[in-house]
Amino acid sequence: MSNLAQIFKNQKVFIPFIVADDPDFETTVKNITALAKGGADIVELGIPFSDPVADGAVIQQADLRAFEAGVTTQTVFEIVAAARKETDVPLVFLTYLNIVFKYGYARFLKKCQQLGVSGLVIPDLPYENRDEIVPLAAKYDVDIIPLITPTSGQRIQKIAKAASGFIYVVSSVGITGERDSFFAGLSNLVAEIKEYTDVPTAIGFGIHTAQQAAEMAKIADGVIIGSAIVDIVAKEKTNAPQALEKYTQEICTALRTKVEQ
Numbered sequence: 231m232s233n234l235a236q237i238f239k240n241q242k243v244f245i246p247f248i249v250a251d252d253p254d255f256e257t258t259v260k261n262i263t264a265l266a267k268g269g270a271d272i273v274e275l276g277i278p279f280s281d282p283v284a285d286g287a288v289i290q291q292a293d294l295r296a297f298e299a300g301v302t303t304q305t306v307f308e309i310v311a312a313a314r315k316e317t318d319v320p321l322v323f324l325t326y327l328n329i330v331f332k333y334g335y336a337r338f339l340k341k342c343q344q345l346g347v348s349g350l351v352i353p354d355l356p357y358e359n360r361d362e363i364v365p366l367a368a369k370y371d372v373d374i375i376p377l378i379t380p381t382s383g384q385r386i387q388k389i390a391k392a393a394s395g396f397i398y399v400v401s402s403v404g405i406t407g408e409r410d411s412f413f414a415g416l417s418n419l420v421a422e423i424k425e426y427t428d429v430p431t432a433i434g435f436g437i438h439t440a441q442q443a444a445e446m447a448k449i450a451d452g453v454i455i456g457s458a459i460v461d462i463v464a465k466e467k468t469n470a471p472q473a474l475e476k477y478t479q480e481i482c483t484a485l486r487t488k489v490e491q
């Protein structure tokens with residue numbers, strides 16, 4: 231079982247997402263540390279990309295702020311190295327494939343291994359193209375986290391069977407951003423995945439309140455929140471670390487008490 235999968239063994243898992251270098255290097259390092267302190271089990275760090283096709287406005291704006299700060303893939307690795315002096319929280323990257331390709335697959339994966347980045351979520355890598363990176367990633371102990379969406383249909387079985395780390399279950403059809411309702415068949419979708427694999431599941435897309443997080447944790451093994459957190463970073467700027475720690479505590483309390491009592 232991979233390091234990431236192990237994290238899901240004992241409790242519902244919370245995975246907050248932030249964009250690297252939004253709004254700057256130092257704040258990102260502090261934000262990662264604050265999320266860990268607040269109780270995050272895994273931090274998902276987004277590598278800014280010029281064509282983030284799966285992202286809504288909030289994350290697109292965050293990518294632009296990071297570009298203004300001059301972010302490169304190298305900067306993102308430096309941010310992780312700096313954060314690693316403060317925290318050993320498990321990390322995964324959210325990255326579009328081109329960033330990894332451009333850096334060089336082996337070079338990128340080696341860096342991940344050195345810095346303790348345990349997985350990559352690559353939204354524009356379809357199952358059918360996984361051989362592009364999955365076998366190489368395995369050599370560096372990096373899980374490529376597959377996404378399953380409400381439209382995955384016939385492909386669910388093969389995606390689930392080939393998964394490692396955890397499976398990212400997309401809560402609704404569309405792009406990232408806060409929502410008030412989710413795909414109605416979500417619990418059936420997760421149940422179907424569970425027929426094929428023991429690899430844990432985490433639901434993301436649209437979740438922003440503690441109540442929603444608790445509901446999702448009844449369905450899956452973990453919950454991912456991005457836009458709501460990125461929004462806090464945008465509003466609080468250099469005060470973001472405190473605000474993120476508090477928000478993370480609230481979500482973790484909702485996941486671990488309401489659901490499991």
Ligand SMILES: O=P(O)(O)OC[C@@H](O)[C@@H](O)c1c[nH]c2ccccc12
Pocket residue numbers: 247274276284285289324353405406407408434435436437454455456457458
């Ligand atoms: O922002 P939301 O709706 O809370 O969704 C999580 C999400 O931000 C994060 O996992 C993510 C950011 N960009 C993505 C692109 C594709 C899939 C997932 C993501």
